[in-house]
Amino acid sequence: MQDISRLGFGTYENDDPEQCTESVRTALNVGYEHVDTAQSYGNEAAVGDGIAESDVDGEDVFVATKLSTENLAYDDAVESAHESVERLGVDSIDLLYVHWPINTYDPEGTIEALNDLHADGVVDAVGLSNFRIDQLDAAIERLDPPLAAHQVECHPMLPQEDLRAHAVEHDYALVAYCPIARNQVADVPEIQAVAEKHDASPAQVSLAWLLSKENLVAIPKATGEAHIRDNWGARDLELDAEDIETIDGIDEHHRIVDFEAAPWNQ
Numbered sequence: 001m002q003d004i005s006r007l008g009f010g011t012y013e014n015d016d017p018e019q020c021t022e023s024v025r026t027a028l029n030v031g032y033e034h035v036d037t038a039q040s041y042g043n044e045a046a047v048g049d050g051i052a053e054s055d056v057d058g059e060d061v062f063v064a065t066k067l068s069t070e071n072l073a074y075d076d077a078v079e080s081a082h083e084s085v086e087r088l089g090v091d092s093i094d095l096l097y098v099h100w101p102i103n104t105y106d107p108e109g110t111i112e113a114l115n116d117l118h119a120d121g122v123v124d125a126v127g128l129s130n131f132r133i134d135q136l137d138a139a140i141e142r143l144d145p146p147l148a149a150h151q152v153e154c155h156p157m158l159p160q161e162d163l164r165a166h167a168v169e170h171d172y173a174l175v176a177y178c179p180i181a182r183n184q185v186a187d188v189p190e191i192q193a194v195a196e197k198h199d200a201s202p203a204q205v206s207l208a209w210l211l212s213k214e215n216l217v218a219i220p221k222a223t224g225e226a227h228i229r230d231n232w233g234a235r236d237l238e239l240d241a242e243d244i245e246t247i248d249g250i251d252e253h254h255r256i257v258d259f260e261a262a263p264w265n266q
Contacts (some may be wrong), residue, residue: 001173002172003264004034004175005033005128005217006217006218007032007034007218007219007231007232007234008027008034008175008217008221009023009024009027009032009034009035009220010036010177010222011023011035011037011041011047011221013041013221014043014221014223015042015043016031016229017045017046018044018046019223020046020047021047021049023223023228024046024051025050025051025053027050027207027222028061029055030054030201030225032078032232033060033062033073033263034066035051035221036064037064037066037070038065038066038099038100039066039080039163040066040069040070043067044084044088045089047063048087048088048090050124051063051088051089053173058089060228062094062095063088064094064096064149065088065096065098066098067080067098067099067255069099069102069103069104070103070104072098072104072106073104073110074106074109074111075083075184077109077113077117078116081122082164083157084096085122090107092122092124094119094124094125095257096125096127097149098114098129098131100130100263101128101139101263102263107135107138107139107142113137114145115142115144115145117203119144120146123127125145125148126148127147127151128149129175130151130152131152131171131214131263133162133166135263136139136150136166136170136183140175147172148167148172148173149172149175149176149217150172150175151174151175151219152174152176153176153177154174154177154179154210154216155180156185156247157160157188157252157253158178158181158204158253158255159248159253164226167215168215171215173216173217174217176210176218178256179207179210179219179220180203180206180207181203181206182256184199185203186203186207188202188250190247190250191205191206191247191250193246194243195240197243198239200233200234201221201230201233203231204230204231204234204237205231205237205239206222206238208234208239209247211235218234
């Protein structure tokens with residue numbers, strides 16, 4: 001698996017430029033090294049400003065972004081990736097994902113664009129997001145560089161066992177968005193019990209559970225400093241085998257991000 005910091009900083013819906021810049025700057029100063037954004041979030045420039053204004057050397061920050069579903073045709077993918085580089089203020093994008101295999105996604109043209117962007121040094125690694133396993137396999141066959149990451153919703157109520165196994169088999173990172181289920185984990189009795197046992201927050205328990213899994217990376221989003229620091233504290237939470245078994249045994253399974261055109265509904 002590529003060397004990706006296993007607890008990253010998500011910026012979904014952090015679309016107020018001033019707030020986004022402040023959040024990214026704070027997260028990097030707290031210790032995060034991996035920042036995740038997307039063209040569709042409309043905040044790449046603010047993310048870039050946060051990196052530039054932090055106390056961290058920009059070269060030490062792992063920056064991931066995603067191609068919009070409207071920018072997946074070959075020419076649009078190439079052009080918009082260069083635009084993302086400019087907005088982020090980086091020399092190259094550390095990890096570029098296909099955000100969703102819908103709308104303008106073309107298994108041939110989109111993957112060819114990723115191959116060429118990688119060969120030209122515009123992106124250092126390529127990723128996919130929200131793909132079914134059959135779509136992953138088809139894309140992996142076309143990719144020249146190894147797949148670095150696959151980003152999906154993943155949390156204790158959506159443990160994604162099959163996709164986790166696929167990530168281990170093919171040696172890429174499974175990157176969990178919504179890793180605290182938009183704080184729904186706070187209402188789950190099993191997670192509440194483990195949190196009380198360790199004097200930790202439910203969010204920390206959910207993140208620590210994800211980090212206990214092979215090839216898992218989590219990218220919780222946050223805006224305020226207290227929330228940013230609380231999530232970061234998950235790195236110091238050591239769950240024992242009983243804790244992990246308790247969380248693995250949660251019966252309630254559901255998605256948060258779901259819509260008719262999503263790949264798993266086709």
